[in-house]
Amino acid sequence: MSKNELLYVTKASAEWWRSAVIYQIYPRSFADGNGDGMGDLKGVTERLESLADLGIDAIWFSPFFKSPQKDAGYDVSDYKDIDPLFGNLADFDTMLAKASSLGIKIIVDLVPNHSSDQHALFQAALKAPKGSPERDMYIFRDGKGASGEGEPNNWKSVFGGNAWSRITEPDGTEGQWYLHIFDASQPDFNWDNEKVLEYFDGVLRFWLDRGVAGFRIDVAHGMKKRKGLPDTRESSTEMGGAKAEADMTIAELEEQNPFWGQPEVHEINKRFRRILDEYDDRAMCGEAWIMPLSRMASWVGPGEYHQTFNFGYMFADWKKEAQRKSITESLEAFGKVGAPSTWVFSNHDVIRHVTRFGMVNGVPQGDGIGPNSEQPDEARGLRKGRAATAFMLGLPGGAYLYQGEELGLPEHTTLEGKYREDPTWFRTNGERVGRDGCRVPLPWEAGVNESNGFSTSSGNGWLPQP
CATH class of the missing domain: 3.90.400.10 (Oligo-1,6-glucosidase; Domain 2)
Structure with a gap:
């Protein structure tokens, strides 16, 4: 056993997040408890036993804060309140108490790069x-x-x-x-301003005092922009940057992407970590689209994030050589800093992996899949997707499951434009169909009603299911 493996084993029992299975809930699509066609906290509370039966350790909630919902809650107008679509703070406290009684921790999705323009x-x-x-x-x-x-x-x-x-x-x-690196309704905060830092200190403490186990930090790599806001090369605004970043030096990466992964963001990471360390048994995972792995690993460990999402593994081919390479490199890179790797295949921003693995001629990941796109081989994708999830859950480290992954749910690849809500669809005039296909409501009981048990009402949910 190597020194890094020994470090992982010794710490695993003391720090739950090192080997946790964390289940992502996209609140508007998980379960509708009041019959309005929109998922809510009441619906989650009613379905918690099902998640406990899966044996998960924690739930990561996509944003449920008060919001105009221009970007499905990632445009926050009040970080210390619940959007009425999902309930209220009393509903949250009820859900949190029940989850705790079932041994399930709650992780909140914090969106600090930007707010709503209605904030x-x-x-x-x-x-x-x-x-x-x-x-x-x-x-x-x-x-x-x-x-x-x-x-x-x-x-x-x-x-x-x-x-x-x-x-x-x-x-x-x-x-x-x-x-606004994202939609015009999502203005970027100025993280060079101490008042912004102090504001988010208060947001973190508000939810930690309420009893949450930690945070997933949205766009963790984007909060700091390079001084002077210099022009950038074309196409570098994509979440991971422009091109072949695994082959670029850190200096080249920072030059190409003046709004992604700037070195000063580490000071924000450390500040957040100091606040979490004031509380017992809390954890923080960064959504940081940064490469190579050695650079991603610099974000975790003592003093910064407990975890970061391993996006390199997310997009590794489901082939023996690709899997071996990604796993070996991940364990080595994170092991060097005494941190566990994370493993993830799907989330609310990417095409579900059951569908990706069913595509024959590549995946239009940044564009989504619509009715006019090449369609996947569903049977092939399901076989590979189920095998991949089972395999991933056996790897050492933390695993993230996206709601419905336990069912082998595919992407909704034929969703009509009239139903779409993703800002990407509107800002590109339909050239990129966006992410709605992975966000449709979950089916709970086949045939029980039009939404297959998602809602207590007889109609469809907020998006139609396949």
């Missing part, structure tokens, strides 16, 4: 003058040109189009531009 802080920034403390909570810049009519730089949104939107100043004139 009180952003609304205050819009009403305040240029150069004010309120504006400095976000990233506002003057435009280029004599009248400021040009975007401050050439950055593109992950969802398509420009990453800048111009505001109308309080006096009615055309004004500054604000940065």
